[in-house]
Amino acid sequence: xxxxxxxxxxxxxxxxxxxxxxxxxxxxxxxxxxxxxxxxxxxxxxxxxxxxxxxxxxxxxxxxxxxxxxxxxxxxxxxxxxxxxxxxxxxxxxxxxxxxxxxxxxxxxxxxxxxxxxxxxxxxxxxxxxxxxxxxxxxxxxxxxxxxxxxxxxxxxxxxxxxxxxxxxxxxxxxxxxxxxxxxxxxxxxxxxxxxxxxxxxxxxxxxxxxxxxxxxxxxxxxxxxxxxxxxxxxxxxxxxxxxxxxxxxxxxxxxxxxxxxxxxxxxxxxxxxxxxxxxxxxxxxxxxxxxxxxxxxxxxxxxxxxxxxxxxxxxxxxxxxxxxxxxxxxxxxxxxxxxxxxxxxxxxxxxxxxxxxxxxxxxxxxxxxxxxx
Numbered sequence: 046x047x048x049x050x051x052x053x054x055x056x057x058x059x060x061x062x063x064x065x066x067x068x069x070x071x072x073x074x075x076x077x078x079x080x081x082x083x084x085x086x087x088x089x090x091x092x093x094x095x096x097x098x099x100x101x102x103x104x105x106x107x108x109x110x111x112x113x114x115x116x117x118x119x120x121x122x123x124x125x126x127x128x129x130x131x132x133x134x135x136x137x138x139x140x141x142x143x144x145x146x147x148x149x150x151x152x153x154x155x156x157x158x159x160x161x162x163x164x165x166x167x168x169x170x171x172x173x174x175x176x177x178x179x180x181x182x183x184x185x186x187x188x189x190x191x192x193x194x195x196x197x198x199x200x201x202x203x204x205x206x207x208x209x210x211x212x213x214x215x216x217x218x219x220x221x222x223x224x225x226x227x228x229x230x231x232x233x234x235x236x237x238x239x240x241x242x243x244x245x246x247x248x249x250x251x252x253x254x255x256x257x258x259x260x261x262x263x264x265x266x267x268x269x270x271x272x273x274x275x276x277x278x279x280x281x282x283x284x285x286x287x288x289x290x291x292x293x294x295x296x297x298x299x300x301x302x303x304x305x306x307x308x309x310x311x312x313x314x315x316x317x318x319x320x321x322x323x324x325x326x327x328x329x330x331x332x333x334x335x336x337x338x339x340x341x342x343x344x345x346x347x348x349x350x351x352x353x354x355x356x357x358x359x360x361x362x363x364x365x366x367x368x369x370x371x372x373x374x375x376x377x378x379x380x381x382x383x384x385x386x387x388x389x390x391x392x393x394x395x396x397x398x399x400x401x402x403x404x405x406x407x408x409x410x411x412x413x414x415x416x417x418x419x
Contacts, residue, residue, distance in 0.1 A: 050185030058096030070177035075191030084116035084182035111181025219360035228252035249273035
């Protein structure tokens with residue numbers, strides 16, 4: 046009799062998740078079956094849930110899907126031939142692990158160039174009607190295809206700390222790596238949610254002298270200070286973009302910031318963030334994942350000031366062990382293991398999404414990051 050597991054199945058925006066039991070796949074040689082221990086509700090999950098974005102599914106695969114991509118778990122079954130993780134460390138059933146949630150094809154132009162984060166075939170959300178079924182984090186099991194990257198997790202990090210590693214933390218780490226801030230630089234972070242808090246701490250760890258965090262919720266800005274922010278700007282107190290730009294310029298001797306990171310997904314903040322940059326500065330764009338996030342930019346400004354705009358989605362595999370090392374190294378310095386603020390059992394996933402929703406809620410959601418635990 047096949048191993049069965051629960052899964053939160055998503056049919057369409059406006060419909061509640063349905064808990065179903067589905068068979069776990071037989072583990073192929075080189076494959077790994079993961080028992081999910083915690084899965085986070087990412088901003089992109091909320092976009093699919095609302096209907097802002099279509100759920101990414103493989104072409105020709107109709108039917109409901111299992112969402113969830115920000116998660117961690119333990120090894121349930123090792124396929125034949127799997128004896129170590131991707132760094133050569135012994136791997137056994139029961140070990141806690143973290144892994145990329147997307148699967149580069151390794152057979153395209155981008156993969157051949159080592160740009161695994163840019164593989165156009167890297168994300169599929171297979172239908173629950175198509176084998177191997179286990180393709181989402183909001184479930185008991187997740188299947189790692191043969192040869193996929195997997196990394197053992199440090200014993201000193203809790204599941205709560207590990208859950209956002211393969212999305213929120215890895216994403217901003219890779220974005221800042223591409224921007225290449227130097228020791229002593231100034232970094233602006235637009236947004237103090239989960240990604241913004243990670244970006245703040247990473248920027249400081251990379252040697253930024255000043256990290257200026259902008260948000261509209263005072264508790265989040267206080268958390269940002271604990272995560273390394275040297276200055277904060279509350280948009281409810283400093284209401285005009287010109288005033289906020291002037292503050293950044295004043296803090297940088299009139300030059301502007303070296304790097305700005307956008308993690309809120311509001312088109313109206315882009316021009317403001319770009320205007321906060323110095324000549325030759327870099328704008329790391331992470332938050333805009335919804336279609337029709339249209340912005341009007343004066344390209345002569347971009348050219349004359351030699352601004353680099355870096356659209357960032359996904360990351361290369363080396364980022365995950367670097368993120369784990371970062372969490373271990375800074376665990377006594379920053380409260381990053383406290384970014385997850387709410388936990389719900391899998392059977393309360395509909396409540397979890399309702400609580401995590403911030404759109405249309407006065408003052409935003411009290412949830413910084415919510416996780417569900419199968």
